Amino acid sequence: VRALLAGGSALLALVVLGLVHPPARSGANFTAKRTNAANAITADTPSNYLRLYSQGSDPAGLGNYAVKRLSSPVQLAATGADRTLAIQLGNYRAGGNVNRVFTVETPATLPGGLSQVTVGMTVTSALWSGNVATMATIGAGNGNGGGQATLTLGAGQKRQVNVAVPPLPGVGVLYQAVIQIKVTYAGYAGDFLSYAVPVTVYDGLTGAGP
Amino acid sequence: VTRVGAVAAGVAAALAAWAASAALAHDRPARLGAMTASGGVRLESPQDGLAVLTASRMLPGDAVSGTVALANTGDAAGDLRLTRSAIRDALGAGGGRLSAALVVRVDDVTGGAALPVFAGALDQLDVLALGPLAPGERRAYRITATLPDRGLPAGPLSGDNALQGASMQVDWTWRAEALAAAITPAPTATPAPPVAPPPADVRAAASVLTLRIPWQRVLKTRGITVWGTCDRRCALSFNARVQTAPKARTARVRTVMRAGVFRLAGRRRTLQPGVERRIKLQLTPEALRRLHALMLARGRAAVLVEARVSSALGAATVRRRIVIVTAPRAERRRAARHAGRVSRGSAPRR
Numbered sequence: 001v002r003a004l005l006a007g008g009s010a011l012l013a014l015v016v017l018g019l020v021h022p023p024a025r026s027g028a029n030f031t032a033k034r035t036n037a038a039n040a041i042t043a044d045t046p047s048n049y050l051r052l053y054s055q056g057s058d059p060a061g062l063g064n065y066a067v068k069r070l071s072s073p074v075q076l077a078a079t080g081a082d083r084t085l086a087i088q089l090g091n092y093r094a095g096g097n098v099n100r101v102f103t104v105e106t107p108a109t110l111p112g113g114l115s116q117v118t119v120g121m122t123v124t125s126a127l128w129s130g131n132v133a134t135m136a137t138i139g140a141g142n143g144n145g146g147g148q149a150t151l152t153l154g155a156g157q158k159r160q161v162n163v164a165v166p167p168l169p170g171v172g173v174l175y176q177a178v179i180q181i182k183v184t185y186a187g188y189a190g191d192f193l194s195y196a197v198p199v200t201v202y203d204g205l206t207g208a209g210p
Numbered sequence: 211v212t213r214v215g216a217v218a219a220g221v222a223a224a225l226a227a228w229a230a231s232a233a234l235a236h237d238r239p240a241r242l243g244a245m246t247a248s249g250g251v252r253l254e255s256p257q258d259g260l261a262v263l264t265a266s267r268m269l270p271g272d273a274v275s276g277t278v279a280l281a282n283t284g285d286a287a288g289d290l291r292l293t294r295s296a297i298r299d300a301l302g303a304g305g306g307r308l309s310a311a312l313v314v315r316v317d318d319v320t321g322g323a324a325l326p327v328f329a330g331a332l333d334q335l336d337v338l339a340l341g342p343l344a345p346g347e348r349r350a351y352r353i354t355a356t357l358p359d360r361g362l363p364a365g366p367l368s369g370d371n372a373l374q375g376a377s378m379q380v381d382w383t384w385r386a387e388a389l390a391a392a393i394t395p396a397p398t399a400t401p402a403p404p405v406a407p408p409p410a411d412v413r414a415a416a417s418v419l420t421l422r423i424p425w426q427r428v429l430k431t432r433g434i435t436v437w438g439t440c441d442r443r444c445a446l447s448f449n450a451r452v453q454t455a456p457k458a459r460t461a462r463v464r465t466v467m468r469a470g471v472f473r474l475a476g477r478r479r480t481l482q483p484g485v486e487r488r489i490k491l492q493l494t495p496e497a498l499r500r501l502h503a504l505m506l507a508r509g510r511a512a513v514l515v516e517a518r519v520s521s522a523l524g525a526a527t528v529r530r531r532i533v534i535v536t537a538p539r540a541e542r543r544r545a546a547r548h549a550g551r552v553s554r555g556s557a558p559r560r
Contacts, residue, residue: 035383
């Protein structure tokens, strides 16, 4: 009995120690690793070169922006900034020039040491019904009216953008178009640095339209 | 008194067991099979922890690249792999994901000239097998990320333009897993005549496969177990040769069996991308007989395992040579037998 007790105790002790004793560790390196962390790549964006502002977002607080014609209460034609800029011109059944719809501005320092960029603006009207011509022509300048659809801007320069609407048929249609604004510079002539600004105009007999 | 004696005996046994296990724990590092106790594989890189690819205003058609130098300063060969991990995307203006658009190319520029190792979409590069890195060996890899120009987009925020302002971060990890000391990437005992480097496409095709043959018993298990991983879907078939394994580096290696080493030699096995598969290569009775004969006569033998891998990148052959040596006890018996004393059997092992 004594021998059995002693043996049992010894066995129990071995089992307990086997459970609690940490496993043997190797000092050898089975794997080695080196890491190159946080490799960061960012795609360019047109806002690095050109900002688009409406009266509500104009950092200079410039006023006298165009309103949505025949709107009541009076609404501004353009809202938002950059990619969120949107324009509702209102009723232009008889056509007309709309001045200072929005503004474009280059940053105080252009990226990559550029001295200037070229800003091209074109109007496309895919939903123009009954007329294959463009819905509007566009111009830009320092004052009212005039200007060019292609601008060359240095760092920190600002221009207002005017839109000219041709006479419309007057059938109560809301026309939709897009002003494409493309930034290019010496060494890059692609389409990546582009904005698309949605524009609507109404040709009903009364009211500003939806 | 009986109970006290029993408890005392138990305590004594426990102390003895603890002392024995502690001693084992300290002795063990020097007895890790093929791993040497002096440190194994050690990877050094001057670019460790640093980002090698950084671009802040990438346009379609632009590329950015960085080079990483690596050196194995350990005393064991390592199976080198490049792993891409931890992609963090910030979507672009049109919801585009930069990591899905970037194309990555990895070139081995160790010798100056660029040998392509991988080319494909960034999110396809999970694990890239770069082959064994011998002790003291240095490598340099250039990673290039390109944003392809896919032409005029259909709309201002579609196509490439969906990526305006998108950004991503990625981590690269270079990992060397120690190879058994007995495994050499190619037969080294015979001075080989100068061989032209394989064509780039063959090297790229071979890079698909990572073949791991850890330390194991070969003759007792009558086979060789290998672990294979392909970074894309691939098919594998195996052949082998039985060779002598002279200790002297300048001695000539003799092939004693060229075919019929494995049962079902040439059988194709399909591997899914990134999934490691265990493959048991059964030795034929004839191969076992030849290996036994070599072991008895020389105490060493080698098996040159040839894995034929085929994938979308092409086909290539990856070779691993394993050396089979006798266990120390069997070695002593063999020596005793040569000395004229009686000895029976052996327990050969790799």
